[in-house]
Amino acid sequence: MLSFLNIVIVGLLLGGIYGLVSMGLNLIFGVIRIVNFSQGELVMLGMYGAYLSWFFLGLDPYLSSIIVVPLLFLLGVVLQRFILQPLQNEPFMQIFATFGLLMFFQNLVLAITGGTGYSVRSAASSAVITMGEINVSLPRLIVLIAVIVVALGLNWFVTHTMPGKAVRAVTQDRRSARLMGINVELAFMLTFGAGAALAGLAGVMLAPIYTLSPQIGGNFILAAFAVVVLGGLGSVWGAFFGGFIIGLVEAFAGYYFDPALKHAIWFLIFIIVLIVRPGGLFGIAGAEEMGLREQD
Amino acid sequence: MNNTLTRRTLMGAAVTASIFAAGAVSAQETFKVGAINPYSGPLALYGNEVTRGYELAADAINENGGVLGKTVEIVKGNATNPQEGISAVEQLATRDNVDVLIGTYLSSVAGAASETALNYNKLYWDTNALASVLTERGLPNFVRSGPYSVSFAQVSVDLILDSLAGKLGKAPSDLKVWIEHEESVYGSSIAEYQKEQLEEAGVQVLGVGAHSYKSIDLTDSVLRAKDAEPDIWLQTGYVPDSNLLLRTAENQRFDPPVKVFVGTGDTNETLEALGEEGVEGLLVVSYPRPDVSEEFGPGSDAYLEAYRAKFDQDPVAPQSMAAFVGMKIMAETVNEAGNADPAAVAEALPKMEKPEGTYETGFGVDFNDNKQNVRAHPTVIQWQGGNQVTVFPEVAAQGSQMLGIGN
The missing domain is CATH 3.40.50.2300 (Response regulator)
Structure with missing residues (x-):
């Protein structure tokens, strides 16, 4: 029973990591209808941002979010304005462009670091909360809290604020939103910026847990795509609950079956959901087709 | 069009000629x-x-x-x-x-x-x-x-049988080992050899766990090993998974009497990730380092x-x-x-043919029929106070002792 409870906690903490990484990806997909292949690299940039803030300014990685998150927001705005917006009417080209960004960011960091694995340690890195036989790592708990705050915050933003409502209007029908006087391009820029900022936040929160490498984003992104599709394309709560589902499946499969099989098991679930409910568990039916539909 | 082709052909010929001339x-x-x-x-x-x-x-x-x-x-x-x-x-x-x-x-x-x-x-x-x-x-x-991989596996087995069993005060048949490895052919082949050799010597291999070196979470692997309560936790992998395993073990309060890593874990990348305390006592089977004794590797200091x-x-x-x-x-x-x-x-x-201890790494020369030098072996370091100290084999260790193991 104790090990069962322990695995539930391990799964929830892992789900927090997956949810946090998927949140930005899902936001960008939901609003702009772009599958952003470079989202993992934005997470990676966030991690290196935490490392640089620690190295040059001596900032604890968690505090570095006050610098890294706004910088990633700006980067996202610039990428949307100067790379993706000019390709607005060519969805396939936008996907290729994000793939190009993936290669660019990865190789840029590789050229600078020469492939050395860096680590950034926080005062909380080794902290563990022990309750009997159950051990909860503080950095992972912080990630879990972060994903809950982000999901609640994002939900409040899109339901209770005018810019949030504008974003929802754009998501539902770009043409009508434009007719209502909403600046669609501005909404896209802010959304991509917010998606990149969320990736930056994820990077900062994850930096104390992992050894940084230019390819690390790729390790997260495969799972993030599965989370987004499973939970629901374009749904805030889809990414949130999708993360926990994948996290729990992985933890149980790894502990009770075989760690070597855990990915195969959650990919199997992913494929079944894709066949049975293509819009995802929390998504709107038909959402998966929107990216290829004429929008303007 | 014709002009371009002609010019290109000429340029190509000139470049080719210059390369051949330089080569000659x-x-x-x-x-x-x-x-x-x-x-x-x-x-x-x-x-x-x-x-x-x-x-x-x-x-x-x-x-x-x-x-x-x-x-x-x-x-x-x-x-x-x-x-x-x-x-x-x-x-x-x-x-x-x-x-x-x-x-x-x-x-x-x-x-x-x-x-x-x-x-x-x-x-x-x-x-x-x-x-x-x-x-x-x-x-x-x-x-x-x-x-080669067999030499690394062999030295990890020698370390356990010739040194660690004695330090832990146990006969090989009382010794309990958990083997962990990354799942590609590199980790699998070493783990397979370790299991075979250890079981042949009567050691209890409690389990063999495989994982991807790209894994985001290895808590399951650590908890399986922890539940088995081994004397020795033996891991073969790359830098990212080795670091994540060590971190997760620290978080899950998994502290077996001996941790032996094969191939990685002996560089600053691991020291930075875990800190001095986090790596203290960890044993790593790796290529011989310049701190081996002059008796074992003559010329290593000069190198x-x-x-x-x-x-x-x-x-x-x-x-x-x-x-x-x-x-x-x-x-x-x-x-x-x-x-x-x-x-x-x-x-x-x-x-x-040359005896072991001829070269800086302690290697000798004896090529078998497959042209593999069978007198080239890795050595073992232990992290002590943030430094990598060669501790095995004894002749390479310059009198350095393994710390924190057994008595």
């Missing part, structure tokens, strides 16, 4: 060694480190008259995957007209590159690739002077000095010293053979 002149004066390694991509750090060993060896060889009376020159061939390995060999063999090829940090590259080298009848001398299949192929042009003088820093990883020694053995063998033809070199190999 330099081939007379120098003995060219094509060094196949990853010089870009995530493993560039290690590819460059291995080639630093060749550069130092070239300096030492040239001081002693070179190879076949010619000055040794290193020509780099970048290969981060097998396909690039093939192209690199083709370029080095045709454009640069190298005399021999040497490498390789990556086993997969070594496999493809050495087969391509055979098409050009070039010797492929390997100093650092680990996959046992490379020599088992029996390729006529492939020689390996350094240790470290030469490295510092040339590169203005300490070695990034221990692979470079094995590369250094490997290239020296290659030069001696080619000199013995009288030319670099693979058949002549293969014939000279049996004459090269």
Whole structure:
């Protein structure tokens, strides 16, 4: 029973990591209808941002979010304005462009670091909360809290604020939103910026847990795509609950079956959901087709 | 259109002629060694480190008259995957007209590159690739002077049976080991050999766990090992998974009496990730380091000095010293053979026999029928106060003791 409870906690903490990484990806997909292949690299940039803030300014990685998150927001705005917006009417080209960004960011960091694995340690890195036989790592708990705050915050933003409502209007029908006087391009820029900022936040929160490498984003992104599709394309709560589902499946499969099989098991679930409910568990039916539909 | 074609053809011919001319002149004066390694991509750090060993060896060889009376020159061939390995060999063999090829940090590259080298009848001398299949192929042009995966597995087993069992005050039959490994052929082949050898010696292998080195979470692997309550936790992997395992073990309060890592865990990348306390006491089976005793590896101190003088820093990883020694053995063998033809070199190999403890790494020379040097073994370090200290075998340890294990 104790090990069962322990695995539930391990799964929830892992789900927090997956949810946090998927949140930005899902936001960008939901609003702009772009599958952003470079989202993992934005997470990676966030991690290196935490490392640089620690190295040059001596900032604890968690505090570095006050610098890294706004910088990633700006980067996202610039990428949307100067790379993706000019390709607005060519969805396939936008996907290729994000793939190009993936290669660019990865190789840029590789050229600078020469492939050395860096680590950034926080005062909380080794902290563990022990309750009997159950051990909860503080950095992972912080990630879990972060994903809950982000999901609640994002939900409040899109339901209770005018810019949030504008974003929802754009998501539902770009043409009508434009007719209502909403600046669609501005909404896209802010959304991509917010998606990149969320990736930056994820990077900062994850930096104390992992050894940084230019390819690390790729390790997260495969799972993030599965989370987004499973939970629901374009749904805030889809990414949130999708993360926990994948996290729990992985933890149980790894502990009770075989760690070597855990990915195969959650990919199997992913494929079944894709066949049975293509819009995802929390998504709107038909959402998966929107990216290829004429929008303007 | 015609004009362009003509101009292009002319330019092409001129470039080709100049390359051939340059090749012809330099081939007379120098003995060219094509060094196949990853010089870009995530493993560039290690590819460059291995080639630093060749550069130092070239300096030492040239001081002693070179190879076949010619000055040794290193020509780099970048290969981060097998396909690039093939192209690199083709370029080095045709454009640069190298005399021999040497490498390789990556086993997969070594496999493809050495087969391509055979098409050009070039010797492929390997100093650092680990996959046992490379020599088992029996390729006529492939020689390996350094240790391979079986040597790493064997030293980890020797460490457990000859040293750790005694320190823990247990007979092998009372000793409990959990084997963990990354799931590619590298980790699997080592784990398989360890299991077989340990079980043959009567050791209780409680379980074998496999994981991907790209895993985001390894808590399941750690908890399975923790539940089994082993005396020794034996792991083979790469840097990211080894670091994550150590971190997770720390978080899950999994602190077995002995932790032995094979292949990685002995560089600053692990020290930075875990901190001094986090790595304290960890044993790592790895390439011999320059701190081995002079009795075990004569000249190792001088090697470290030469490295510092040339590169203005300490070695990034221990692979470079094995590369250094490997290239020296290659030069001696080619000199013995009288030319670099693979058949002549293969014939000279049996004459090269030397006892263990001949070279800086403690290697000797004894090539088996597959042209694998069976007198090249890794050593074991222990993290002590943030430093890597060689502790096994005893003769290499300069009197340094393992700390914090048993009594």
